Amino acid sequence: MENSISKFFIGYDSKEDIAYRVCKFSILKNTKSKISINSLKLYELISKGMYTRLVDPLASTEFTYSRFLVPALMNFKGWAVFCDCDFLFFEDISKLSLELDPNKAIYCVQHDYTPKEKHKMDGQKQTIYPRKNWSSFIVFNCSHPSNKKLTIDLVNQETGSYLHQFKWLKDEEIGSLDERWNWLEGWTSNHNSNKPFAVHYTRGGPWFEEWQDVEFSNEWIATRDEYIKRKY
Numbered sequence: 001m002e003n004s005i006s007k008f009f010i011g012y013d014s015k016e017d018i019a020y021r022v023c024k025f026s027i028l029k030n031t032k033s034k035i036s037i038n039s040l041k042l043y044e045l046i047s048k049g050m051y052t053r054l055v056d057p058l059a060s061t062e063f064t065y066s067r068f069l070v071p072a073l074m075n076f077k078g079w080a081v082f083c084d085c086d087f088l089f090f091e092d093i094s095k096l097s098l099e100l101d102p103n104k105a106i107y108c109v110q111h112d113y114t115p116k117e118k119h120k121m122d123g124q125k126q127t128i129y130p131r132k133n134w135s136s137f138i139v140f141n142c143s144h145p146s147n148k149k150l151t152i153d154l155v156n157q158e159t160g161s162y163l164h165q166f167k168w169l170k171d172e173e174i175g176s177l178d179e180r181w182n183w184l185e186g187w188t189s190n191h192n193s194n195k196p197f198a199v200h201y202t203r204g205g206p207w208f209e210e211w212q213d214v215e216f217s218n219e220w221i222a223t224r225d226e227y228i229k230r231k232y
Contacts, residue, residue, distance in 0.1 A: 005035070007036045008080065012041045016207060050069055053065055063084070065155060066155075079141055079143075080142055086200060090199075106147070133200070180195070180196050183200060
């Protein structure tokens with residue numbers, strides 16, 4: 001298929017190793033077709049000379065900026081997906097390919113989201129900005145001419161708002177995904193009665209002691225236990 005997704009990248013943060021592992025396991029468990037899953041580990045990107053940014057005190061994860069290196073990592077060819085590590089998948093991600101138009105540079109869920117909480121995860125401050133959470137799940141058309149602007153130098157130099165709000169693209173180049181692919185825990189259920197394809201624990205997940213009672217916590221814990229059982 002022309003629009004088939006060949007690689008999946010998951011943001012990796014050393015504080016949330018188990019979240020990354022469970023996210024990856026949930027993708028493999030639910031996806032029938034072959035898919036290559038890669039972790040975006042900051043120290044590896046630094047060692048390759050691909051990541052040279054100074055530490056940003058406003059960055060809430062180690063992959064805040066590295067996600068935008070995906071087209072470069074793909075040599076600007078093919079389709080690839082990025083997601084934060086705090087996702088749990090219930091659906092076959094190969095079904096995303098059915099929604100893709102090669103004229104679009106990226107696809108994402110276009111939330112209209114304003115969190116009520118002032119803090120998230122392990123005490124990190126909630127920041128409010130346009131297109132919040134759009135960049136937490138991105139389907140990149142790496143071959144698209146506009147994505148060739150995402151050079152290694154640009155990703156290492158541009159501002160967070162430029163990157164996370166997709167300012168290198170025209171609005172018509174941003175495709176919209178079904179909201180169920182980036183179901184914001186504690187938010188989406190308030191207006192969507194369907195079942196999620198992938199839950200995003202954007203406020204904090206059950207791998208943190210203080211976030212044991214969040215929505216879909218039982219599903220995450222059950223998947224973690226299944227992963228541990230299979231691992232050993």
